[in-house]
Amino acid sequence: MGGPSDQDLFSHHGDALRRQQAPLADRLRPRDLDEFVGQGAILAEGRLLRRAIAADRVGNLILHGPPGVGKTTLARIIANHTRAHFSSLNAVLAGVKDLRHEVDEAHRRLEHHGLRTILFIDEVHRFNSAQQDALLPWVENGTLTLIGATTENPYFEVNKALVSRSRLFRLEALEADDLSRLLRSALSDAERGYGNRKVEITPEAADHLVNVAGGDARSLLNALELAVESTPTSAKGVIEIDLGIAEESIQQRAVLYDKQGDAHFDTISAFIKSLRGSDADAALFWLARMIEAGENPRFIFRRMLIAAGEDVGLADPQAVVVVEACAAAFERIGLPEGLYPLAQAALYLACTDKSNSTSGVFEALRSVRDAQRQEVPTHLRDANRDGDAFGDGKGYRYPHAFREHWVAQQYLPKALQGEVFWSASSQGWEGQRRERMLERRAAQLAASAEAVDEHPLLMSSGPEEPQLERWLQRQRAVDGERLQELRQRLWSDLDWKRTDRVVVLGGRSLLWSLDPLGAVAEGGLTILCASRTEQQRLDAQLQLLDPLHQPTVLDSPKGLDRFKADYRFEVLGGRLNAQDLSSPELETIWKALSARAMPDAQLRLLFSEPQLGPAAAVLELVDNDTTDPYLLQALNSLAQREGDWLSQETQRERLLATLDTNGWTIQPSSWQESLTLTVDASLIERWLGDSRPYQQAMEASGDIGSEELSVLRQALTRLLGQTLPQRLRHWRLTGVYH
Structure with a gap:
């Protein structure tokens, strides 16, 4: 009668026992995204x-x-x-x-x-x-x-x-901070780690484990487990792990290197580019990495012979001779002493003058192919492996395209920038180049300190999205040419990254969100509306999109509270109108938005200031000799008040001050536009409707009453279907968050 429950009990006990006996790395495996590190x-x-x-x-x-x-x-x-x-x-x-x-x-x-x-x-x-x-x-x-x-x-x-x-x-190798978090979690977790045992690890030991793990969480946790389980408890009941124990637990970082895989191609590419870029330190580093991983020295010499012809060429005809002689010397002496001729060949190529004039052979081959096939062939390209999908190799600055065939850029890994592996003596050939190499090394460090990564490593790639592109094309065709030009101007100089998270202000029209919607498929787009009605209208327009491509549409900035605290955006932008600028909650809104900005987040805002009010525009159409003096008097009074109102910069200045207070560095620019407006009922209500900015500004002056506004409404009604002149000043704010 108790058989099934006994079996369940034994099964549960067996599962619990297996979990306890599993390796630390398996026990600490994250169970959800909140526990996932990196x-x-x-x-x-x-x-x-x-x-x-x-x-x-x-x-x-x-x-x-x-x-x-x-x-x-x-x-x-x-x-x-x-x-x-x-x-x-x-x-x-x-x-x-x-x-x-x-x-x-x-x-x-x-x-x-x-x-x-x-x-x-x-x-x-x-x-x-x-x-x-x-x-x-x-x-x-x-x-x-x-x-x-x-x-x-x-x-x-x-x-x-x-x-x-x-x-x-x-997925990238984990950063040192990520590994440190894992280490602390392993030591504090009483259920799956060592939180129920007294384990003390010195800072030096922890740093060693993190450093040698080389971005591999499993390697780190395996080393920690070995250190804890193999260290006896002290008289105080504490397992003390010092640097010596840590070094014994994880003695050497494994060199990730498969001779048929990415590491092989990427490392030799870094080596050749370091030679081409005249960086002797980086050349020695990548050479050492290949030797340590067991790369065939004959392959390295073969690639250096190619570099001697392709990147040095006739600028130093001795380069091929030196590399060939070093290769012959290596064949005679082998390893480990063969490291000397290997290093000598690499250093010679890195330090000598550069010229790519020998690449003219490809032009000769193209001519031969033209003659044989009677057609112009496609130009020979580098294979580039998966560059189109992941962006590998983008941002590399080709030295031959610059003066003296050299450009200041880093060839070493980021963590090793500034390291010096080769110090030139003052003797002979290298002595003649010592000063130039020191100058270039200093220039590289200076360029690295100011560099902006314009081509970040792309983390994902996927199938084309023709449905999304067709939808975007249809949406772009909805608005007129003038608004399309404003949209392009708003986002014109922004270098979109697919992983950007973007917040767009101005949910009155989907137009201003089309660019980020098509550009940040791997990140995310949030649109902030001014009302629930705007939100429902946009949601209806977006229903044809796949749910994963649909942006998040909020009815107010307060809706950002639905996101977790670590949600941050890289880009904020959109089109503001007069109500946005005059909102009494302007400071509160921008405080909330700025709190969600990543460091160096980009800002792009567009808003327009009318230079001509409706009364002044009507006056330009009304004959000054009209027999209705009351009409002229009312329009002139309004036009004078309009001029005073439009000349005020309080709204723009208030916005700029608010952005500055909240950590944005802003560069404003402006331009003027002349256009015509067709008078219709919606235009009249936009100016003279209840609680509209124009009506409120006129009545606030004290000099203007409802009679003048009534006269203006009557004049506009008589002009239905006609066009009024208008002049606008458009403002574009470009900013960075610090």
């Missing part, structure tokens, strides 16, 4: 992937990144958030039979229960071409949703058809 570029509040997980609309994903950064953990978190069935395979262990079983089960669930299946495949690049092909039809028809994890470049190692149907996200 990868803010794709998982921060408001980013596309986080929104997709929360909405259970993940779709096909490929997660690409080095070991220990959270690929498998992220897949498990997605499993916890989805209403679909979640299955997983490891490509190292699974075969076509396992795949067929998963497909059959997924088909059965969908057919009998209407239940979707998400299949997670770890190390997906280990599947051969046939295995990946077997997945394709089921991914394509929706039987399976694929989440793949890989340490290799998916553009090389994963079936192109699968890649084209998936959204790619790149």
Whole structure:
């Protein structure tokens, strides 16, 4: 009678025991996004992937990144958030039979229960071409949703058809701060870590573990576990971990380097570009990294011979001779002494004069091909691997395009900028170049201190979105040419990044949100309206969009409180009207908005100031010899008051002062525009309706009464269908948040 409950009890006890005996890295695996550490570029509040997980609309994903950064953990978190069935395979262990079983089960669930299946495949690049092909039809028809994890470049190692149907996200090695948080969590968590044991770790030991882990959370936690479990408890009942114990627990950082993978190509690329850029320190660093990882020195010499012809050329004909002689010397002496000729060849190439005149051979080849094929061939390009998808290589400044074939840019990793690996003596050939190399080193450091990364590392890539683009094109066609020009001017110099989170003011028209909506697919767009009515109207316009692409529409800035405290935006902008500028809550609104801004957030605001009031415009059309002197008197009184009102700068000055108080550095610019306005009922109400700024300003003067305004309304009514002149001054505010 107690059998089933006893089995349940034993099962529960077994699960608890397995959890206790699991490695520390597995026990501390994050259970939800709030516990997940790092990868803010794709998982921060408001980013596309986080929104997709929360909405259970993940779709096909490929997660690409080095070991220990959270690929498998992220897949498990997605499993916890989805209403679909979640299955997983490891490509190292699974075969076509396992795949067929998963497909059959997924088909059965969908057919009998209407239940979707998400299949997670770890190390997906280990599947051969046939295995990946077997997945394709089921991914394509929706039987399976694929989440793949890989340490290799998916553009090389994963079936192109699968890649084209998936959204790619790149996960980066964790920062030192992220690893420090993990270390503190492991020591304080009583349930899954060592919070129930007295463990003390010195700052030096903690720094060593974090540093040598090299961005790998698993490596860090494994080292901590080894240190704690292998260290005896002191007489005080404390496990004391000092630097010596930490060094024994994690002695050497593993060099991530697969001779057929990204690390191989990326490292040799960094080495060659350092030689081309005349950075001897960086050249030695990347050379050492390749040697330490076991790269074949013959391959390195072969690439240096190419560099001697491509980047040095006739500026120093001895470069090829020196590299060839060093290669021959290496063959005779081998390692480890062969490091000397390796370093000598690299340093010679880095320090010598540069010229790319030998690249003229490609022009000769093109001429030959023209003659043979009787057509102009496409110009030879570098392969660039996955540059279009992830932006790799963008921002590299080609030295040959600058004076003296050199430009101040950094070739070392960010953490090593300023390190000196080679100090030139004052003797001979290197002595002649010592002064120039020191000057260039100083220029590089100065340029690094002031650099702005115009081409950040792109963290994701995905299929084209033709539906979104078609929708945007239709929306852009709704408004007239004049407003389209203002829209383009508003956002003209902004360098959009796909991961930007954007807040747009001015929900009266969707026009001002079209640019960010199409540009920040991986980030997020929030539109602030002035009323519930505006919000409902925009929501109706946006219904045709896929829910994941729909912006968040709020009926007031107070709606930002719905976001978590760590939600910050990178761009704020939009079109303001007179009501926005005169709002009594202006200071409160901008205080709330500024509190949500990231450091160096960009501001783009546009608003217009009329230079001609309605009474003055009517006067330009009315014959001064009119037989209605009362009309002229009323219009002249209003026109004089309009001139005083329009000449005031209080609203603009108030806005600028508010922005300055809240940490924005603003650069205003303005231009004038002359246009005509067609008189209709809506225009009359815009000026003379109850509580409109114009009516309130006229009545506030004390000199103008309801009679003059009534005369103006009558004059405008008689002009229905005609056009009035208008002159505007447009103001554009460009700002940065500090």
